[in-house]
Amino acid sequence: MDMEREQKKSTYTPYQMSVIMERMHAINTSAEVIDYGEGERLYPVEAHILSSIAEHPGTFVTELAQEWNRTKGTISQILKKLESKNLVYRKYESRDKRKASLYVSEEGMRLHQAHIDYDTKSYERFFEELTKYYSREQVWQTFEVLEKWIELEKEWNSVW
Secondary structure (H helix, E strand, C coil): CHHHHHHHHCCCCHHHHHHHHHHHHHHHCCCCCEECCCCCEECHHHHHHHHHHHHCCCECHHHHHHHHCCCHHHHHHHHHHHHHCCCEEEEECCCCCCCEEEEECHHHHHHHHHHHHHHHHHHHHHHHHHCCCCCHHHHHHHHHHHHHHHHHHHHHHHHC
16 A cells, blocks of 8 residues: 555656645635534634634734635625624724724634634544554654745735
8 A cells, every 4th residue: 555655655646736726725715604612603614714813913804815725805895794703803003994904802812713623633533544654753754845935925916
């Protein structure tokens, strides 16, 4: 099995790599809502946007769009949903109503923590499953590579 896996790793074409990345994206942009333990059900992307705001208070729509590789319109739609649930709010720093800083409400902070707890438990289980097939170092290296991939992808897209 290890020989077969080693052989397969060395034969990925760029196209096959792109298919794997697209499949990972599809898995992680689930169309199912999740109850993170606070009774509020959110799509994973909504929970991650909420957490991004909680971790970077005062951020702007443009920054979120760049960070999450979404259009400003898509981010605005997600924010409207989060605002309607009283999880985030906008603070206008100037008279320009197009530029607002984003913050998480008290209720939003509770949900942010519940999201962290949920993902931590979920990914701990997944990590343990992966270590049946790969060493801990290999799994951590994979995440290092993926982080760099994201960074390079953003740079690459800005060039084109």
